[in-house]
Amino acid sequence: MKDYKILGKSVARIDTPLKATGDALFTADIKLPRMLVGKVLHSPHAHAIIKNIDISKAEKLPGVRAVVTREDSFDVRWGVFKYTQDHQLIAVDKVRFVGEEVAAVAAEDEETAIKALDLIEVEYEILPAVFEADEAMADGAPLIHEDHPNNVNIHVNIDVGDVEKGFADSDYVREDRFSSSGETYGMLEPYTVIADYKAAGALEIFVPTASPHTKAKALSNLLKIPLNKVIVRRSNVGGALGGRSDIFPLDFITATLSRKAKRPVKASYTREESMTCTRQVHDMIVDVKTGVSKTGEILAQDIKVIMGGGGYSSTGPIAASVPFLVWEETYRLPNVRLNSYRVYTNKPIRGMYRCHGRAFLGGLGMQLDMIAHELGIDPVAIRLKNALQAGEFQATGSKIFGCGLSEAIKNAAEKSKWAKKRGKMAPGKGIGMGANGMMCGFPMGIRGGSSAIIKFNEDGYPTILTGVVDNGQGNYHAMVQICAEVLGLNIPDIHLVAADTEVTTLDMGAYSQAAVFVGGNAVKNAAEDARQQIFEIAAKILDCNADELAIEEGKIFRKNDKNSAIGLHKVIRKGLIDNTPVIGRGSYMPEVSRTREWVSNPKGQQAGTFSFGANVVEVDVDMDTGEVSVTKATGFHDCGFPINLKAVEGQYEGSIASGGLGSSLMEEHLWKNGRMLNPDFLEYKMPLAVDMPEISANVVITDDPKGPFGAKEAGLFGSMNSFQAIGNAVFDATGVWVKEFPITPDKVLKALAEKEKTVK
Amino acid sequence: MSTKKFEVRLNINGELEKIAVSANETLREVLRERLELTGTKAACDDGSCGACTVLINGRPARSCLTLAVEAEGEKITTIEGLAQDNQLHPVQQAFVDHHAIQCGFCSPGMILTGLAAIREQQAELSRNEIREAISGNQCRCTGYAKIVDAIQAASKMKSEE
Numbered sequence: 001m002k003d004y005k006i007l008g009k010s011v012a013r014i015d016t017p018l019k020a021t022g023d024a025l026f027t028a029d030i031k032l033p034r035m036l037v038g039k040v041l042h043s044p045h046a047h048a049i050i051k052n053i054d055i056s057k058a059e060k061l062p063g064v065r066a067v068v069t070r071e072d073s074f075d076v077r078w079g080v081f082k083y084t085q086d087h088q089l090i091a092v093d094k095v096r097f098v099g100e101e102v103a104a105v106a107a108e109d110e111e112t113a114i115k116a117l118d119l120i121e122v123e124y125e126i127l128p129a130v131f132e133a134d135e136a137m138a139d140g141a142p143l144i145h146e147d148h149p150n151n152v153n154i155h156v157n158i159d160v161g162d163v164e165k166g167f168a169d170s171d172y173v174r175e176d177r178f179s180s181s182g183e184t185y186g187m188l189e190p191y192t193v194i195a196d197y198k199a200a201g202a203l204e205i206f207v208p209t210a211s212p213h214t215k216a217k218a219l220s221n222l223l224k225i226p227l228n229k230v231i232v233r234r235s236n237v238g239g240a241l242g243g244r245s246d247i248f249p250l251d252f253i254t255a256t257l258s259r260k261a262k263r264p265v266k267a268s269y270t271r272e273e274s275m276t277c278t279r280q281v282h283d284m285i286v287d288v289k290t291g292v293s294k295t296g297e298i299l300a301q302d303i304k305v306i307m308g309g310g311g312y313s314s315t316g317p318i319a320a321s322v323p324f325l326v327w328e329e330t331y332r333l334p335n336v337r338l339n340s341y342r343v344y345t346n347k348p349i350r351g352m353y354r355c356h357g358r359a360f361l362g363g364l365g366m367q368l369d370m371i372a373h374e375l376g377i378d379p380v381a382i383r384l385k386n387a388l389q390a391g392e393f394q395a396t397g398s399k400i401f402g403c404g405l406s407e408a409i410k411n412a413a414e415k416s417k418w419a420k421k422r423g424k425m426a427p428g429k430g431i432g433m434g435a436n437g438m439m440c441g442f443p444m445g446i447r448g449g450s451s452a453i454i455k456f457n458e459d460g461y462p463t464i465l466t467g468v469v470d471n472g473q474g475n476y477h478a479m480v481q482i483c484a485e486v487l488g489l490n491i492p493d494i495h496l497v498a499a500d501t502e503v504t505t506l507d508m509g510a511y512s513q514a515a516v517f518v519g520g521n522a523v524k525n526a527a528e529d530a531r532q533q534i535f536e537i538a539a540k541i542l543d544c545n546a547d548e549l550a551i552e553e554g555k556i557f558r559k560n561d562k563n564s565a566i567g568l569h570k571v572i573r574k575g576l577i578d579n580t581p582v583i584g585r586g587s588y589m590p591e592v593s594r595t596r597e598w599v600s601n602p603k604g605q606q607a608g609t610f611s612f613g614a615n616v617v618e619v620d621v622d623m624d625t626g627e628v629s630v631t632k633a634t635g636f637h638d639c640g641f642p643i644n645l646k647a648v649e650g651q652y653e654g655s656i657a658s659g660g661l662g663s664s665l666m667e668e669h670l671w672k673n674g675r676m677l678n679p680d681f682l683e684y685k686m687p688l689a690v691d692m693p694e695i696s697a698n699v700v701i702t703d704d705p706k707g708p709f710g711a712k713e714a715g716l717f718g719s720m721n722s723f724q725a726i727g728n729a730v731f732d733a734t735g736v737w738v739k740e741f742p743i744t745p746d747k748v749l750k751a752l753a754e755k756e757k758t759v760k
Numbered sequence: 761m762s763t764k765k766f767e768v769r770l771n772i773n774g775e776l777e778k779i780a781v782s783a784n785e786t787l788r789e790v791l792r793e794r795l796e797l798t799g800t801k802a803a804c805d806d807g808s809c810g811a812c813t814v815l816i817n818g819r820p821a822r823s824c825l826t827l828a829v830e831a832e833g834e835k836i837t838t839i840e841g842l843a844q845d846n847q848l849h850p851v852q853q854a855f856v857d858h859h860a861i862q863c864g865f866c867s868p869g870m871i872l873t874g875l876a877a878i879r880e881q882q883a884e885l886s887r888n889e890i891r892e893a894i895s896g897n898q899c900r901c902t903g904y905a906k907i908v909d910a911i912q913a914a915s916k917m918k919s920e921e
């Protein structure tokens with residue numbers, strides 16, 4: 001590992017002392033003068049026409065300051081893409097799921113607001129509803145959006161090579177179906193919005209968001225105010241896991257309440273509202289047919305996916321593509337066909353979770369093990385045989401740059417003592433592997449890049465301005481570390497202003513694993529630009545050329561003469577007086593295809609670079625109860641270069657819990673007629689400390705040629721491939737494949753009973 | 761809802777607060793809304809997450825399940841009461857040093873729960889004892905590994921005192 005002064009060390013993060021003392025402010029902790037309380041009225045029906053809304057009684061209740069309904073929508077529909085604009089952020093003609101936002105109230109206190117909701121009279125005409133994706137696709141199913149036949153929201157079709165020929169050439173072909181129900185994001189912070197619509201026409205909004213600039217754009221469209229008047233303020237984000245990137249009705253509603261009441265409004269969702277009315281994870285059915293050679297080389301794959309999307313598009317095209325993209329980032333697929341359907345249903349809206357594609361990636365990774373088993377090949381060997389290498393191209397055309405996939409697979413096998421354990425453990429105990437690649441950044445057009453500014457005060461200390469967001473991963477600290485390394489400063493010397501649309505420049509936020517890769521490159525470029533300006537000014541003082549200078553510990557000196565040192569503050573002051581103030585400016589746009597489009601043209605470079613990881617888990621299966629516990633997890637992660645090693649480890653450890661064993665073994669939403677039955681933490685079980693195994697988190701260093709100081713995405717592989725690792729370990733322990741996630745005790749027992757029958 | 765108010769005296773972080781509360785007002789509401797001690801977090805409505813944990817007479821308690829009137833006269837410690845003279849408490853410092861804090865929403869509750877376990881320990885806590893001790897506290901970010909590391913380090917320090 002390269003030796004840097006600041007980078008690559010496990011230093012304590014700048015943001016955590018305030019979080020340890022309780023001083024860090026989250027949105028719900030903020031109070032503005034004269035702030036009102038907002039409350040939302042939700043639809044009790046899964047599918048219904050709104051015939052009439054009567055707010056006259058609510059408006060008359062003393063203490064009520066504003067009521068918002070469809071009358072206040074500007075008839076604008078939001079969608080992440082032009083072709084997915086299907087969501088009016090307050091229901092207008094009809095409601096499409098239980099919980100959809102129909103009206104809202106701002107009042108002096110919560111009690112009054114709740115009372116006012118009771119006084120709003122909504123007349124519905126109930127329509128037939130459909131809840132499961134496959135049923136929604138069937139002919140004759142009720143249409144949720146009239147202009148979408150068979151309720152197909154998005155269909156992504158990818159067809160590479162000659163799939164039929166690939167099957168004809170195969171020595172072994174098998175078909176399997178995998179499925180998964182949807183889970184919750186479960187970030188601890190309930191969703192809260194504070195909006196303050198100023199008389200001058202500017203909107204200030206505090207919100208836990210992973211993408212403030214995207215939020216500003218949506219609000220600008222929806223409220224018809226220019227983008228520079230939408231001020232999205234960073235507050236600390238109490239976990240995101242993919243679920244804080246989108247635009248939510250509560251954003252629009254709170255802003256509208258504030259505009260009408262002419263006062264700031266805070267609206268906090270309860271746990272139940274947070275779980276039902278923000279996002280859940282897609283449920284999924286995956287049919288996959290795979291053909292391989294005798295030696296286990298994948299020759300053809302035909303994959304059909306049906307995803308339950310809920311009432312609206314959300315990030316639809318991305319959601320329908322990502323599981324496949326992650327798969328093609330991992331293995332060589334010469335002939336492959338994907339038909340992925342995201343289908344509207346009368347359930348709440350689904351988005352992308354930390355481990356999006358549970359049935360897909362779990363299923364395909366388990367099928368690889370099934371094939372290995374049939375052909376008598378070791379699961380590690382079949383992965384190594386098909387694993388992509390640096391310099392190769394993925395099926396849809398993305399080039400791989402740095403790639404430590406094979407090394408990660410080998411190291412994870414070795415460290416977990418795979419060869420001694422696989423197939424050799426006591427009954428009920430097993431070991432399994434998963435592996436995957438991960439895109440750093442999505443093709444997001446103008447939103448795919450980042451820029452940063454570094455300004456200096458006359459005392460020589462800099463402030464970074466960046467649109468990067470930290471949801472807890474340590475992104476802020478990484479930005480400061482990168483800046484400190486380039487400028488020869490120490491971490492406490494640097495101040496950071498991030499994710500505030502009033503001052504920071506366009507950035508997609510903590511989305512698509514891009515923060516350190518894209519935002520980090522921008523900050524590095526800005527710091528290098530500042531350093532160059534500093535050297536040019538200092539060269540005049542030191543009477544030499546700029547390229548003869550170095551900077552360390554806040555001093556600039558000639559490389560060959562440390563005694564020549566002058567303080568950075570002197571250089572900054574000279575810059576000011578000479579009218580050449582030092583302002584570092586840097587940007588980064590990942591080199592992705594400009595013509596690639598999620599649905600219409602899924603071809604060409606899709607991300608600036610890719611990270612990789614392999615994960616080995618050991619399980620203990622109680623053969624009487626069917627209960628599976630994970631006893632050990634060993635991960636190796638090609639994160640390029642770990643800017644902050646402990647932060648990288650922490651991402652992997654976290655993804656073994658949420659997404660990882662949580663999603664594999666215990667988590668799922670339960671439903672009845674479109675109504676969520678477990679919208680709280682009592683009924684919806686998430687992993688607790690006692691559920692966790694010992695975790696061995698390790699890195700593979702590849703110094704990615706595209707990443708800032710070689711760095712790229714960190715840690716997501718733990719959740720992205722835990723399903724296959726755990727599913728495969730369950731097979732090793734029991735001899736049965738459970739193809740429906742989560743792998744709950746009843747499913748294990750059922751599979752064991754079926755196996756017993758066939759043996760007899 | 762009854763509008764009758766009860767005067768309660770709460771000893772919070774060593775300071776006596778006299779405050780008029782309704783019978784149904786929780787300690788969490790009083791701390792967060794009335795006293796603006798927002799370090800105590802609210803993440804659920806049914807006592808299932810542990811984010812609102814405070815210490816009542818040294819023992820972890822869920823401030824969302826505790827009525828303010830029940831806390832009358834008790835000694836309450838919130839996360840704001842730990843650091844002294846701008847110095848983090850050793851358990852807070854261990855959380856920072858061991859990267860046990862990611863988003864930080866669970867951290868106040870975790871730190872107080874960890875601290876209570878350490879105060880009661882007979883000997884250095886094992887990793888499994890720590891896991892048991894914090895299993896009423898949810899964390900969605902860390903996978904608990906570094907939280908266990910931090911509490912273990914602080915426990916070791918305490919046992920060597």
Ligand code: FES
Binds near residue numbers: 809810822
């Ligand atoms: S807020 Fe008290 S336990 Fe969740």
Ligand code: FES
Binds near residue numbers: 188239898
């Ligand atoms: S650090 Fe985010 S919930 Fe624990």
